[in-house]
Each structure stands twice: as C-alpha cells, then as structure tokens.
Amino acid sequence: MKKLLLVVLVILIAGMALAVEEITFWHSYSTNSGEYNLLTEKIIPEFEKSFPEIKVKETQVNYDDMRQRLIVGTAAGALGDVIRMDIIWVPQFADIEMLVPVDVVFAEEFAEIEDSFLPGPLSTCEWNGHYYGLPLDTNTQVLLWNKKLFEEVGLSEGPKTMEEFVEFAKLLTKDKDGDGQIDQWGYADSGLGPWNSIPWIYSFGGYILDQTNQKAEGFVNSEGSIQALQTFKDLRDAGCIADTIVGGGGIGTFEGYAEDIYAMILAGPWAWPIIKGQYPDAEINAVIFPAGAGGSRSVVGGENIVITETSEHKEASWEFVKYMTSYEVQKAFVEVSQMPVLNSLVEDKAIIEHPYFQVFMQQLKTAVARSPHPGWNQINDIMDQAWQDVIVADYDVKESLDYAAEQIEEVIAEYE
Amino acid sequence: MKRTTRRKFAGFLFVLPGMMAYLVWTIYPILNGFYMSLFKWNLNPKIPNDFIGLENYIELFQDSQFYVALVNTIKYAIITVPFQMVLGLLVALLLNKGMKGQTLFRLLFYLPVITSWVVVSVLFQYLFATRGGIVNFILKDVFHLIKTDIKWLAQTSTAMIPIYVLGIWKGIGWTMLIFLAGLQSIPKQLYEAARIDGANSWKLFTKVTAPLLRPTFVFQLVMLTIGGFNVFLSVFIMTGGGPRNSTHVLNTYMFKEAFEYFHFGYGAAIAVVFFLMVFTISQLQRRFLKREPY
Numbered sequence: 001m002k003k004l005l006l007v008v009l010v011i012l013i014a015g016m017a018l019a020v021e022e023i024t025f026w027h028s029y030s031t032n033s034g035e036y037n038l039l040t041e042k043i044i045p046e047f048e049k050s051f052p053e054i055k056v057k058e059t060q061v062n063y064d065d066m067r068q069r070l071i072v073g074t075a076a077g078a079l080g081d082v083i084r085m086d087i088i089w090v091p092q093f094a095d096i097e098m099l100v101p102v103d104v105v106f107a108e109e110f111a112e113i114e115d116s117f118l119p120g121p122l123s124t125c126e127w128n129g130h131y132y133g134l135p136l137d138t139n140t141q142v143l144l145w146n147k148k149l150f151e152e153v154g155l156s157e158g159p160k161t162m163e164e165f166v167e168f169a170k171l172l173t174k175d176k177d178g179d180g181q182i183d184q185w186g187y188a189d190s191g192l193g194p195w196n197s198i199p200w201i202y203s204f205g206g207y208i209l210d211q212t213n214q215k216a217e218g219f220v221n222s223e224g225s226i227q228a229l230q231t232f233k234d235l236r237d238a239g240c241i242a243d244t245i246v247g248g249g250g251i252g253t254f255e256g257y258a259e260d261i262y263a264m265i266l267a268g269p270w271a272w273p274i275i276k277g278q279y280p281d282a283e284i285n286a287v288i289f290p291a292g293a294g295g296s297r298s299v300v301g302g303e304n305i306v307i308t309e310t311s312e313h314k315e316a317s318w319e320f321v322k323y324m325t326s327y328e329v330q331k332a333f334v335e336v337s338q339m340p341v342l343n344s345l346v347e348d349k350a351i352i353e354h355p356y357f358q359v360f361m362q363q364l365k366t367a368v369a370r371s372p373h374p375g376w377n378q379i380n381d382i383m384d385q386a387w388q389d390v391i392v393a394d395y396d397v398k399e400s401l402d403y404a405a406e407q408i409e410e411v412i413a414e415y416e
Numbered sequence: 417m418k419r420t421t422r423r424k425f426a427g428f429l430f431v432l433p434g435m436m437a438y439l440v441w442t443i444y445p446i447l448n449g450f451y452m453s454l455f456k457w458n459l460n461p462k463i464p465n466d467f468i469g470l471e472n473y474i475e476l477f478q479d480s481q482f483y484v485a486l487v488n489t490i491k492y493a494i495i496t497v498p499f500q501m502v503l504g505l506l507v508a509l510l511l512n513k514g515m516k517g518q519t520l521f522r523l524l525f526y527l528p529v530i531t532s533w534v535v536v537s538v539l540f541q542y543l544f545a546t547r548g549g550i551v552n553f554i555l556k557d558v559f560h561l562i563k564t565d566i567k568w569l570a571q572t573s574t575a576m577i578p579i580y581v582l583g584i585w586k587g588i589g590w591t592m593l594i595f596l597a598g599l600q601s602i603p604k605q606l607y608e609a610a611r612i613d614g615a616n617s618w619k620l621f622t623k624v625t626a627p628l629l630r631p632t633f634v635f636q637l638v639m640l641t642i643g644g645f646n647v648f649l650s651v652f653i654m655t656g657g658g659p660r661n662s663t664h665v666l667n668t669y670m671f672k673e674a675f676e677y678f679h680f681g682y683g684a685a686i687a688v689v690f691f692l693m694v695f696t697i698s699q700l701q702r703r704f705l706k707r708e709p710y
Binding site: 067068071074075077092096097098180181183242243246247251374375377378381384385388389392393 | 458459460461462463545546547548563564565567569570571572655656658659660661672675676677678
C-alpha cells in the first residue's frame with residue numbers, strides 16, 4: 001500500500017514538473033532602471049499569463065560581469081536558456097557552437113518575422129550564413145553640440161557636413177585664460193576604437209571589412225578610410241580634439257560637454273539620463289553625424305536575444321524570444337527609453353513624441369554594424385592600435401592602415 | 417593499528433584538508449594549465465580540442481607583444497619592490513620612536529593596503545589626468561617645474577609611471593607593518609650595549625638594526641617580487657594596456673588573449689611561462705639569501 005502511494009506521488013510530481021517548464025532569462029538591465037521594473041512587473045507576468053505552461057525566471061547580471069559569467073557558464077555547461085547579449089559577442093559565442101541557429105531550428109517562423117526587423121540590428125545576429133538570435137534593442141551614436149559655445153562664435157546650428165564640422169571644430173577650440181594651453185576643445189570622444197572611429201570611417205566612404213566580412217585588404221586601407229584618419233589626425237594636431245581619445249583621464253566627455261569645455265561630442269541615448277542626472281539644467285542638442293563622401297553614417301550598438309545550445313527548453317525559449325521581439329513588448333519598452341528594433345515602430349507615435357529618439361532613429365537608417373565576426377575583438381584592437389599609432393605616435397596613415405589590413409587578414413584566416 | 421602508525425595517520429588527517437585545498441586550487445590548475453597549453457583549446461567542452469604540441473609556445477616566443485608585456489612586468493617589479501622596501505623602512509623607523517599619535521599614522525599608512533585596487537586605480541586616473549589632474553596642477557601651477565601639462569596616461573613614454581607610483585604607494589603600508597614587527601623583535605639590550613660601546617645612530621642602524629632585520633628583508637623581497645609580477649588590476653583599469661599596447665603586463669596580456677580573444681591554449685602557455693619564471697626567481701632569491709646573518 002505504502003509503495004503504491006509513493007509511486008502515485010512520484011508520478012503526480014513528475015507530471016506537474018512536466019506541465020510547467022521553467023526557463024531562465026539572463027540579462028543586464030540594471031535593477032533600479034525603468035526597463036527592469038517593466039520586465040519584472042509587466043512583461044514577464046503577461047507572458048506567463050498567455051503561456052501558463054511556461055515560467056520565466058529572470059536573472060540579473062551586471063553588464064561588466066556578464067561576459068565572465070558567460071565564459072564560465074559555457075565551460076561548465078550551465079548557461080541560462082535565453083540570454084540578452086551584447087551584439088558584438090554573438091558571433092564569438094555562435095562560433096563555439098553555444099547558440100541555437102534560430103533560422104535553422106525554427107526555420108518557418110523565422111522566415112515569417114525576419115523582414116519585420118531593422119536590417120542593421122538584424123545583421124548583428126548573423127555569422128557564417130546563419131542567424132543565432134534576434135535583435136532585442138538597438139542604439140547608435142549621434143553628435144551633440146553645445147549651444148552656448150556655438151553662439152559665442154556666432155554659430156546657431158550643429159554641423160551638417162564634414163567640411164562644416166572641421167571649420168566649426170577649429171572655431172570652437174580656444175585658449176580662454178591665455179596661458180598658452182588650450183582649455184576648450186571643438187571635439188571630444190572617449191577612445192579611438194571602432195565604436196568611436198566607425199562614424200568617421202564610413203562617413204568618409206571608407207570601410208573596415210567588405211560586405212561578406214571576409215576581406216580587409218583594400219577595404220580597411222581604402223581611400224575613404226585613409227581620408228577619415230588623416231582628417232582626424234589633422235584636427236588632433238591642430239589641438240581641436242581633447243585628450244580623452246587617448247585615455248588622458250580627467251573630465252569625461254559628458255561632463256565636459258555639460259560644463260562647456262567640449263563643444264561637440266559623440267554620444268548614445270544613455271547620455272541624456274546621465275547628463276541630466278548630474279546637470280539638470282544642461283541643454284542637450286543633437287544632430288546626426290556630419291555627412292562626408294559616404295553620407296552620414298554611425299555605429300550600431302545594442303543587444304540581441306539568443307537561445308543557448310545547453311537549454312533543455314528550446315521551444316519554450318523560442319516562444320519567449322518571439323514575445324520579447326513582438327510589437328507590443330517592443331513598444332512598451334520605448335516608454336522606458338529602450339530603442340526598438342522593428343520597422344513598424346520607426347514611424348510610431350511613441351518614437352515621434354519621444355524627447356530625443358527621433359534623431360537616433362534617423363541615424364539608425366544608415367548606421368553600420370560592427371562586422372559580425374567571431375574574431376571581432378581582435379579586429380577591434382587592431383583598428384584601435386592603427387588609429388593610436390597615427391594619433392599618439394605620428395605613424396604614417398597609409399602605412400598604419402596597410403599594416404592593419406595585413407593583421408586583420410590573419411585573424412580572418414584563423415576562422416576559415 | 418600500532419600506536420606510531422595511528423599517530424602518523426592522525427597527523428595525516430590533520431594535514432588532509434589543507435593539502436586537499438592546495439592540490440585542488442593550486443596544483444591541479446597549474447598542471448591543467450600546462451595540459452591546456454598544448455591544445456588549440458575550445459571553451460565549449462563538447463567540441464574536441466586540437467592537439468598542437470608546442471605550437472603555442474613557438475608562437476609565443478615570436479610574439480613581440482609578449483616581450484613588451486614581459487619587459488613591463490619585470491620593470492614593474494624592479495622599480496616598485498626597492499621603493500616599497502626603502503620607503504616602508506623609513507616610515508617604520510619613524511613610527512617606532514614612540515612619538516605622539518603613532519597609532520593613527522600606522523593606520524593611515526596601512527589604509528591604502530586594504531583599499532580596493534579598483535577604487536584607487538580610478539582615483540589615480542584622476543590624479544594623473546592631463547587636464548585638471550592634481551599632479552600636473554602641483555608640478556605646473558604650484559612649483560612651476562613644468563611649462564605645459566604632462567600627458568601622463570596618454571603617451572607611451574610616461575604611461576607606466578602612474579602605475580609604478582600607485583604600486584609603491586599602495587605597498588608602503590604593508591612593508592611598514594612587517595618592518596615594524598621586525599624592529600620590535602630586536603632586543604633593546606643590543607642597542608644599549610652598542611651605545612655603551614660608543615656607537616652613533618648611523619652605526620646603531622648599520623650594525624644592529626640592519627643585520628637583525630635581514631630575515632625581514634628576505635621575506636619581503638620574495639613576497640614583493642611575487643606580488644610585483646602579479647600586477648594586473650591597476651594596469652587593467654588605468655590604461656587597459658594602452659596607449660598603443662605599451663603598458664601591457666603578462667597578466668593583462670594573458671587575460672586579453674584568453675578571455676577577449678578566446679585563445680585559451682595560448683593564454684595557458686603564457687601562464688606556464690609566467691609560472692616557471694616566478695618559480696625560478698623565488699627559488700634563486702631563497703637560495704642566495706638564505707644564509708643566516710649572525
């Protein structure tokens with residue numbers, strides 16, 4: 001009798017466990033953000049209501065710890081089922097077969113929704129002809145210009161073209177206290193890596209890799225890429241670009257912009273809450289990156305949502321991924337300032353009425369994704385080094401980029 | 417069981433927990449690191465690893481970036497270790513005189529030691545900022561030693577200096593504490609006897625203090641050298657290896673190869689070379705400095 005009871009009990013428990021599938025969702029929304037509150041109080045509960053057989057357990061990991069956590073989790077075979085992952089990590093984890101190729105496993109459904117995504121963000125999910133996730137949120141960088149400093153030199157609008165930018169930057173660089181040292185700069189940025197240099201390179205009509213992400217020679221050292229770096233160097237030599245590009249420390253670009261030290265900076269949408277948080281009275285004005293021979297191009301940032309190969313609930317995870325990229329959820333996230341990835345939301349009222357998303361959505365139309373390649377971290381550092389060689393150590397522009405091409409070709413060969 | 421065997425067995429049991437921890441957390445990773453260094457190691461355990469023999473090592477010894485990191489690491493140890501010891505000794509001598517408020521000063525000097533590397537690295541970035549950094553302010557506006565601001569962290573020729581200064585400043589408290597302990601263990605009678613023999617304070621220091629502090633010196637030299645070779649966070653945060661990869665040390669370079677580029681086998685090869693180097697140097701130091709002073 002006792003035994004029978006036990007068997008019945010075991011079957012019951014097993015049955016219950018089977019009925020409810022639990023999936024874990026790793027993300028790095030900071031716990032005091034509007035996004036986090038929305039996710040935990042509205043988005044997940046509503047999903048669980050429409051899919052009573054699936055339970056979502058969200059796990060917050062700080063962005064700075066996420067990569068480490070993913071590496072350890074990969075080695076131990078213990079990752080979350082669904083992960084919100086920085087776009088530039090996706091090809092690297094796809095290459096070591098940790099991510100589910102959604103265009104293969106969920107081929108039919110993927111084909112149905114593929115066209116609803118903005119092409120720039122969607123391209124960041126692709127590696128080796130397959131898609132290893134869906135875009136979740138996106139961003140880009142635009143040019144902020146300081147109205148007060150502009151008016152001081154008789155300007156009233158941000159630059160539209162590269163020629164204007166160069167002219168303005170020179171006008172806005174000053175030695176105010178007359179000690180022989182510049183103390184107001186026309187332009188400031190936080191580094192020289194591709195995140196910072198892509199707007200320059202592509203707006204000048206240059207490239208890093210070709211369309212297929214398999215060739216650097218003739219692209220990274222193309223005429224446009226050379227001109228971009230040369231123009232940047234000339235401006236730097238004229239004293240118009242602050243030391244923050246080479247890690248000079250001190251006043252960051254946001255603070256310097258708010259304190260009228262830097263007249264123009266490159267910034268993503270997160271600049272608004274940060275600047276307004278510290279300087280509630282600061283006025284922020286933004287334009288798309290000044291256009292050169294290649295038009296106005298900027299760099300795509302953001303996160304993708306991926307399913308891990310270690311997941312035992314891939315179907316349930318896919319339901320959650322589809323839900324997170326659906327119109328309703330994407331729109332709900334706009335309210336808490338997360339930029340959407342759907343074509344259908346570009347012209348949406350929520351975007352048009354948003355205090356500062358419009359300029360970003362306009363910039364996103366032509367923004368370039370950093371090449372989705374598992375060796376991107378290396379390519380990133382090679383590019384950073386090439387620019388630093390020229391800016392810090394006065395190397396010849398063409399020679400540096402030729403050398404970069406050679407090194408990047410080696411990285412690409414490593415993954416063939 | 418015989419009594420002696422039982423006692424041996426009990427002894428073994430007492431050592432066992434520590435021994436296990438040492439085997440699991442120290443010996444096993446070292447051996448496993450060596451094993452990994454022979455492969456093109458893949459992070460995903462389901463993908464088989466390619467055995468490539470010594471290829472990682474061959475590549476390593478032809479890698480100019482590795483030598484930059486190696487030289488930086490050795491330079492860091494050579495520069496920071498003596499400064500920490502000399503300055504720590506000076507502070508210890510001052511604070512051993514029984515002057516007023518010395519407990520407070522001991523605490524103040526020791527504070528940097530227990531402060532997080534992350535916090536002080538960020539702090540030093542600000543101190544050494546080109547514009548608005550207090551170091552340039554003092555040099556230029558207070559003492560007029562320089563005409564234009566020095567781009568401390570923004571040029572290759574000076575970027576290591578803030579890292580050295582941080583390492584020394586953060587280490588003085590520890591050397592001070594160890595020297596203080598050493599100083600207090602010197603019997604007072606020796607000083608009295610020397611004074612009766614007519615020794616002045618310099619003689620007291622060279623003939624009594626210094627020789628009796630010798631074991632402390634040796635201990636510090638070995639520990640600080642190992643610590644110096646392990647420099648990581650200050651470089652990682654203050655320069656990230658830049659500008660132009662000029663400030664990489666072995667740890668930052670290893671971290672980059674393994675965790676940024678997923679070259680785990682290569683990173684393991686760096687770790688093995690690093691281990692052999694530190695091991696050899698500590699053994700040499702121990703051998704040459706073992707002799708008892710008196």
